[in-house]
Amino acid sequence: MNANRLFALLATTCLSAAMPAFAQDAPPPVTATDAPGDTQDGEIVVTARFRNESLQQVPIAITAISGSSLAERQLNTVETISAAIPSVGFRSGASNKDRTIFIRGIGTITTSPGVEPSVSTVLDGVVLTRPGQSTLDLGEVERIEVLRGPQGTLFGKNASAGVVNIVTRNPTDDFHAFGEAGATTDQDYRIKAGVSGAIVPGKLQALIGGLYSDFDGNTRNATTGNDTNGSRRYGVRGKLVATPVDALKLTLIGDYLNTYETVAPVYASTRQVAYPTGIVSVSAPLAAVLANAGVRPSAGNRVAATNIDTNVRDENYGGSLTAELAIGEYRVTSITAWRQWLNHQQQDYDGLPTLTAAFPQGIDDGRVDSEQFSQELRLASPRGGLIDYVVGAYYLHAKTDEVYARTLTSLAGTVQTTTNGVADYGITDDNYALFGEANINFTKAFRGIAGYRSTWDDLSFYHLRTSSADPTNSGAPALDRPGIRAYHRAQGSTDRRGDSYRLGLQLDLGARAQTYFTYSRGYKGPAYNVYFNMRSLNATTPLDELPLSPETSNSFEIGLKGSTADRALSYSLAAYTTTFDGYQANFADVVNGAQVTRLINAGSVRSRGVEADVTLRPAKGFTVDLSGAYTDAKVRDFLCPPGAPVSCNVDGQPLPYAPRVKLYENAAYRFALSDALAFELQSDVTFSSKVQYSLSETANTIQPAYAIWNASVALVRPADGWQLRAYVKNITDTSYASFLAPGTFAGTVRFVPRDDRRYGGLLLRKDF
Template sequence: MPIQNSPSPRTRLGTAIVLASLGQPLFAAEPAAEPRAAALGTVTVTATRREASLQEVPVAVSVVDGEQLERDNRNNVSSIVQQVPTLNYRAGASNKDTSLFVRGVGTISTSPGVEPTVATVVDGVVFGRPGQSTLDLLDLQRIEVLRGPQGTLFGKNASAGVLNIVSQDVPEETRGYVDYSHFGKGNEHRLRFGIGGRLTDTLKGSLSTLWGAYDGNVKNVHNGHRVNGYDRKGVRGKLVFEPNEDLRVTLIADHMDGEDDLPNGVITATSNATFASALRPVVASADNRRINTDYRTYVEDRNSGLSGQVDWRLGDFTLTSISAWRGWDNTQYQDGDRLATLPLAASHDKGEVDYEQFSQEFRLTSPKGQFNEYVLGAYYFHGRSDERYQRWSTNAGVLDHGRADYSVRNDSFALFGENTFNFTDDLRGILGLRWTYDELDYEHRRVSTSAVAVTGIQPSTSSSGSVDEDGFSGRVGLQYDFTDDLVGYLTYSRGYKGPAYNTFFNMQPRDTGALKPETSDAYELGLKATALDKRLSANLALFHTDYDDYQANFFDTVAGQVVTRLINAGSVKTQGVELDAAFQVTRQFKLSAALAYTKARIDHFNCPAGAAATCDIDGGRLPFTPDWKSHVRADYSIPLGNGLDVELSTDYSWQDAVQFSLDQNADTVQDAYGIWNASVALADYDAGWRVALLGKNLGDKSYAQALATGGGHVYRAVPRDDERYFGIQLRKDF
């Protein structure tokens, strides 16, 4: 009988670390006679601008599979936050007012003069405004969530993180699909169709379409209509031209139209007896899903883009060029008084956004296997936003009207690069650097029918301004392979976010000054490991980041209304630990889990003059970020024979209490809650069909996606899964 080699000490050490991080006891290897389960599939990412295994890159990355998102009815960026504990979402009455947070830090402003803290990159193209990336995504392969400051490898700078969205490649052989789904509690329908394949020896292409409609889960008792729904349709096309093995040209065009009926807050509590009486028959409560308003609050959104990517192999080097244009039109209508009282009690608003951007990126990638492997790049970004905002307000029986026209233009230039020095087969050094130059200017003009300030409207005024700043950011670190299955890294990153202007409807002379750039110092220690013949993986990251001149909104009183005012809020700190794990228990059974502890706190707050809220908030929580957040999932397939499979899936997401307001308002805290989902499917992949039944929020837990206060009442954003609902999905491949 041959003698089997025993595992090396380093291999045993790697296995022990993985199992300990999962809280599992160390156990002996399986008997040789037992059949082993299949290994976990290799997860490929482009976080370092090269295709590499997730387990090899010295970056904290969470990867969400596109096909799994579609099967779970998670159709846009905002819907993945339950699966990625370090990612959180700020909801608003319009997608223009939404943003993402990574490790407790994000953009808390609707001003067009603010750079996103978390960048969204789709097929190499950076989206300049957060609201552009909130509509449905087509042909999604995966989403990579890169945590911490980025910039030495990506075109546009990102001071807190990057969502790197990668679409499906065009297939070599012609194939297509059609799928349809229907969900209850709001009458949601979704239909998708796609086809792609090779057109000639050197050209292949794909086309996909989407239609979706949802009545909503909030009722307007004034007219009996359901709101908080959507109506969307879109198309996306891709052409890939490969005249020879050294040149690849990819052209992508997409267009999406959307109309969302988003109520301007659903009342959960009120201390104003007059308001409560006018709200009837709606009664304020934590799980209220009814409104009473005479003015339809909704958003019209149009998002389009064109991009061309050229990848040219020059010997062992690759030169990449990405040229892109995007256009975004957004119109929102909001009921500021949230009542069906005529004449209107406070205000009715209409806001219009016309935004265009152009970007150009050049990137040179060195060959692998050299002592110094590097990526060098140059980047240019131009964006212009033209906005118009109008408000009608009744004061002492007189209808007043205000209109503001304002524009913001920003140009950004950058040189960036990152080196990986292969000191030995196991030890590598990381050195990245970025220089960014930003030019930002604005123009603002407001006219009002009143010569003095009235409720919600400031007097006529005009102003303009410009600023330019430059800054350095970078990354330095070490990576060491303890074994083939255990990789560790330690990095320091310097983050940079450019200057900003607080440009909005009721802009005042005190808002005309430019905000300073926001900077950060981030430290990260990570371990990435696999064990049990690649059946078990675990990635652990510890992080600590200090932010200076933190750009954030704080409550202020303008024209008799409480609004948010953008300031350099001071210094904040975020630190914690993150764990992602997966275990292929058997060939048919897989477990996965993610856990994050994020302690995001205010170190020192700079109180603005005339603030409407308390400024004694040092030590308080940063908004939209719970301390603890987790997600667990189990997938099990049962082969029935004759090509049929039964697929069972379930997942549970839990988070503790979250504060939605920077001023630490006790009324804007969502208590801890958990959401449980499950599905069962029957599939025949040889015949190309799948039927699934889904159950969402099986525990029937109501919660707030956001909470805010105003006028003596508290209101919330109602999520899609605010109550239990079920649906069916049908898919046919051909």
Template sequence: MKKRSASAKNSIQTPSSQFAHSSRLKFQLKKSILLTSAFFSVAAGAAETNVAIGASINAATSDNDSGAAPIITVTATRRNASLQSVPIAVSVLDGDELEQSNRTSIDRIVAEIPSVNFRQQGGNKDSTIFVRGIGTISTSPGVEPTVSTVIDGVVYARPGQATVDLLDIDHIEILRGPQGTLFGKNASSGVLSVTSRQPTSQTSGYVDASYYQSNEQRVRAGISGTLVPEVVKASFTALYANYDGNVSNVASGEKVNGYDRQGARVKFLITPNKDTDITLIADYLRSTSSPSFTAYKSYSPAFTQAIFPATVALDSRQVNADIPSDIRDINKGVSAQVDWRNAGYTLTSITAIRRWDNTQYTTTSAIGNSDNVNRISANFPATRDIGTVAFDQISQELRIASPKEQFIDYVAGLYYLHGKDSETYRRIVSTSAVSATSPDQGYAVYGVGSDSYSAFGESTINFSSIWRGIAGLRWTHDELSYDHQRTSTKATAFAGVQPGAQNSGDTSENGVSGRVGIQTDLSPDVVAYATYSRGYKGPAYNVFFNMLSRDTLALKPETSNSFEVGLKSTAFDKRLTLNLAVFKTKYANYQANFYDTVAGAVVTRLINAGDVSTQGIEIDLTARPVARLTLSGSLAYTDATIDQFNCPPAAAASCNLNGKTLPFSPHVKTYTRASYAIPLQNGLNTDLSVDYAWQSKVQYDLFQSPDAIQGSFGILNGSIALSSLNNGWRLALVGKNLTNKSYATNLVANASYVTRAVPRDDERYLGLNLHKDF
């Protein structure tokens, strides 16, 4: 067996190792909190005394001679407003900084947002975002996400549509907590809102190229400018990205766990008159990938021998698969947004059509071997799954925003979303050398149709110059239907396949969500607020390959009640911003995946799991002690707990979960960043940057498997860049995971083994980024 690295020894905590390492973990937790607290204190002190302490901001953004932090504008209230003025906990990420630091997809950006986590699974279809410890884990097309993804005002109905790559991004806003009033029914835990760059008036362009170790390369190019003077501006951006992967397939000698992506986006901004803006967007992204889970731990010598010569180790980056996983994805769409202004009012219409095609070819646990037939057995069958998704959505939103600075400011609107999902799934199973030549198999065809109608409005009541009230309400009507048909080569269940069946059904529900609160200016630079929010997520069906009669009943809608108190402040001539949020949210009829055994295989059953809650505190700080120095830090303490678990009938697994922690929710997570720009001669600048992300241990299994615990860990990154403002170029050396820590973004425990998802930065790697404007 491969020798463990020192960094990997703490990657998992068994019951015995938990006790052995408890002192070390407590020390790490205290160290992280103390480091973060010290960072906050030093940053505040430096801002007060105007003393420079430390390392980088991009020279292009350090031209504010006053030293004040830049004003950040967000659209969290469906109209432009200062981040410091909105009564919502919001994190904002800059698109250029994300690209320069090789954080180009949602799974990579979560390191910068302590309240957010990401579940990496076999492919993007099965991946999920968690906010404040709450997220929906399901492969079923009959359930909507808990965290809504909105790109340029368009809601993406299924989370897999937006987890591949981010292209031409201006900034990302992460709204934490229920946002059902203005962003819809599938925002009961939060919203990830992405805004792309606007076309420029003057003709301009850029080329951005990166190369990283393990043969990862990215090339972006864009051009923008005016097509018709004062009437039409346009921009076009194209992307090519390729990565061999960081997992070795011993069967072929090639790398897996990589990707290949090509995409483009075109955007037109048409202003036929001074009161009308028309934005037209078309985008296309094609991706292929080979995600691979490695053998993390084995309880069975037979399993260890079955995958040999691939190793079983805490930091293993080897698989033995003659047919590796292959996922092909095409995501495309068009949208039209019209903004018409009259007498201070703004009427907005957003119309969008999107198509998502996804095909997955996967082997069992992505570590099986099907060519070496003498290793195939009933205990370790060779299984090949082929699944396809064809999903279409059409949406229409109409919105009106009242004039600002009135006694009552409001945003109101109507929304409609139609989704149509069609899927197929084939499972081919060989349990012996004989069956490998004539395998048994099951095949299912299923689909889901959904229609959602809603009316919403939220108002701000300006009682005085310092006191404001908040009141919002949304009514939603959901219609959901499904059909499912499965055939099988056997009349009885066999490894991972149920007998033939046919089912269909439909349901409809009405739901109400909303928000009320109070906001006050404690001073010109300090805003406090307190809100109550009601969240709603519509009914669901557990539609999947092995769907059984027990899955034909519709799940009840999931509802939440959330209380939040926040403080937003600036100080020292806007050199320091400090935002604080304290929250507590209770969820009823929580829709969760229950792991159970079907036909000898571990499967997930989507159920109304009962009542869960999440509570905690979030701190965000940004300081600019001097004009060229920026310090930022975030800390989240989250206690996400199962309050009352409803065990489904005839469950094979244990349901003694009351009081346990929800999966994918570390108690403490922090992120700190320091950046400093050094001006040189001849218009050159040197930019230094360092960031550190740390989190406490996290349980990846709802059923609290001791082998699905990722130990606490920290990741250190850094970069050194040389740039010229005069000539518009920038060259950066980027270092990821500089201390070479191995960790897992998911651990899946089975009866005989544990597998892990290997992240991109599972080991140290370096790269170069070159950007040229013209």
């Protein structure tokens, strides 16, 4: 479908629907203060359905965390919020292009640019298409909303498992400034500051803020002698809000973030355990190499030995223009956005410092250039009639180009052979959609919910791989090396259309409680498996690059939300069951002695469970937040890819990143020491039952159950905006892995989380 025709059609529809409103009173003003995040009777207001609604009234399982709470607990990235929301998981990786978010045990793990994540990350109304873009530092935010379950009706095709909605801080009419500085006992430093105010009072407001952080890391490379697993970030975000007339608000946003990281795995063990036989393979050559380098593999190991420090340089930036126009009681919203993501990673392929006959040595160098342009247009009707609705159209053009090079040296006797392989590949995706969602208000307290989205995808890829072992570009399999395959060239395209929809009922149980039941169908479009080490039947015939079918889901959810009149108790309960067909997943395999992954339609999987969020306020200044999730996420019917071993039958086994039980508790008590000074005690605990990190179900990739306990104390001067907080993370000094995986050739490696050991910190905040 032509994009211009699509938007012309929608614009005509929107204006036609709005015309009767001109006979009404003057349109309500669209002001800079008319923003989500304000409160109604002390309740959080969210935009989960593109309207300002009370969190307790939205018929969706949703958690919202305020920006102030994120800052106080030093939850500065999407990865760190997974500790505070039990239904959320996060997959670590050496490069942020390999990382992704999971909700209710569902997420998409891949290094291929030809597939979108199952969990959508939305930044100020703009959908981020690549998983790596969502690993950004949050900066100064108003709040984060996490919507659980399929949200494709309003948020699009890459929201089949849920949405992480990031809402950044808005400028104010009054002059306002903030500054934040933090330091930890293990040399993690962070500074954040900004100013906000009116350029033209009532008409033009601006905010600009920046951040800088530096952390050497909590692991060490014995070969180079450097600290690793660290990061350095700096960035800036600016907002301009103009209200030239009462009925029109324009918001211009620009942001830039530069990141440098040295995240690398360390060896947890020299063994691997086969599934389903349980046969243990211990690698004596690996044990010898690690021992000579001074590395002792263990569940708490924090020492690696590689020829280079694995590193990634990342630039993530973009801009958007949001226009909100009130026409009578209707509101038209347009969001025009452009973003670019540049990623350059260097990795030690073999993860070892020494060349031996058993293990080749390799260095990887990869570059990603991803660019997207999107346009969204929607119309929201007034509330209170028989039917109120949001309808809209969406267009996305996304292009990702990657160049990945590997230099591999092998040893046979005394002869060294070096092979160079380079892969040049990428995708282009054009996505079009028409969508809408409506409430049918049967009575003031009882309503129906109906939503629909029609999605069109045009997806194409190209791939060219060359190898110095195949100088004539013959593509002969005999010229394959353990980590480098012979010449290959392929390209292809596919186009599909799919449907997402939601149906439901919602009943208000008095003024402060409601219950709902929804059925949702999720849809994620076609995909291509395109990456460095692709398999082929010959020089030009692909084996791994055949198009993947769309992923669809069917979800049933029932929920109950409410609070007491004095808000001493607030609660949200949800039970759900979701089945995914055509599940797009990475499957680990071994080809020519080296670990590879294949993006496949893995068959059918199911996630079902119960979630609860409870807030207690037993006394003034005393708040207790309790959250829990019971998740039963399993493979129903796995489709083994061609050439995979018989052991790939994983029917009935748990999905990765889906602990059966995950709990979170946060308690804070603030009381006055004097008229001007308050003191706060705070403590939080996260518990996770054991979790499998691999779809291949190997026993060595299971993280046992663990709990992390944090606490802080703070002195607060509310009148002048001062806060000084001292905190301790991981009080019990518990070691765990954020990701476990087979080593490139043998053994098991683990990724070390930021809070893998106990550390303390100080945080100073001033709001002017």
